[in-house]
Amino acid sequence: MIANDPLWDIICSEARLTASQEPLMSGFFDAAILSHQSLAQALCFNLSQQLHSSVMSAAAISEVLAEAMDSDDAICDAARTDIRACFDRDPACDNHFMPILYFKGFQALQLYRVAHWLWLQERNHLALCLQSQISEVFAVDIHPGAKIGSGIMIDHASGLVIGETAIVGNDVSILHSVTLGGSGCIKGSRHPTIGNGVMISAGAKILGNVLIGDGVKIGAGSLVLESVPAHVTVAGVPAKIVGTPREASPALEMDQYLSDSS
Template sequence: MPSHSVSALWNDLRNQAQHALDTEPTLATVFRQAVLDRPDFGCALAYRIGHALAENADQSHTLADRFAGIHHHAPQLAEAACSDLQAIVSRDPAFDTALEVFLFSKGFLALQAYRVGHDLQARGERLLAMFIQARCNERLGIDINPASRIGSGIMLDHGTGIVIGETAVVGDDVSILQGVTLGGTGKEGGDRHPKVRSGVMIGAGAKILGNIEIGEGAKVGAGSIVLHPVAPHTTVVGNPARQAGTPRHARPALDMDQSFDGDR
């Protein structure tokens, strides 16, 4: 996503935070520290991640400074975050504004923490990357391995209980609900996790196991156990998962329609 979109979103966030400061002064410190006192979107993200994961105030400042430096040298992190935030606003009726997502969506927060951890992992800074993963698990209940590869425009709806394994791949514009596992097969190593292509929607509690492909525009029903590849633009449900028709939309992640063909 082009950088001017990040700038536009940042301006919107600041305007919303200023308005919120006037209408809900009880949270004035939150609005100022998270948004209004920050120079740009990347620094604001760094503060949110550091503040959420730190064990104490000193560590919060140290982490925020470190993460701000990472964002400065890797502007693509803010671009992906911008796309994620816009995806949540457009798909999740529980949030009315970008500010609400930025401040209160733990799925968004965990995903941005993962993005920093992934950058660290790629540069060989494994210990801090693993610290981020562990603290997200402990504080947010979301476990994303920093070595996994995740695209942009992602929505982790609710977020609690999501597990994404080391060799998993998630394409762009994917929606994943709570309790979803993209897990391995129990092998000691190697490429052992699912490959979820763009536009896929994965319902709450679904377990997708092994190095299998979930094709573009597919839909996985809530509670399904998926052990075999799913063809593009196919709906699967059940344990074990079986085909149950085709999604009504080419990219079910975008419209979040969780009904099946038989529900018409």
């Protein structure tokens, strides 16, 4: 727990106000947010409640999550940046507590971060077990070996697949039914590398060891099989360059149109 966490203060203030406006949910907000001393504690509680099963209790999962967060401050630092990304980019996100409680893309991403920490500790089977359960509960399948930055907004999330050697930069927005998939069956790098500020629209499939440059916008339903230079818009099957985004970082604006800036 950090001594001064302005975001956690905002989350608690929002939860108190919302509980006062909807008394029927006061017990829920108390258990999920207000009874905890830090964002890390609230994440451990809420994520373990989502993921527990008949073979792994919520208490056991919470212990694993706490161990990871205590060992690596970057996990909670990334969660804070992800919460702000949801609040800034998703018009449906009216409060900072909403990703923690309701948004399965955010929830799956934070659990992936713990699975990735386990993967780096060579606790591969527990990491893969978490991956399997995350996929079952959230319909989001992120291999724990993937490398994902911070400031990530995963909107709706259902059907998202990110493979083992995929790399995702910072400040990226990803919509539902996106695949960052492999090509071929040989070992080694076989999944995409996604630059910073990229927006990947719904249903896009990016396959193979290709590089997507910074500030790229990928149109909905596109099939990307080749590397894409920075700051262009691509769309189609197979994807072709169709313009230039108006924004330096399309992920931050979430503009789905494909029109050329010129």
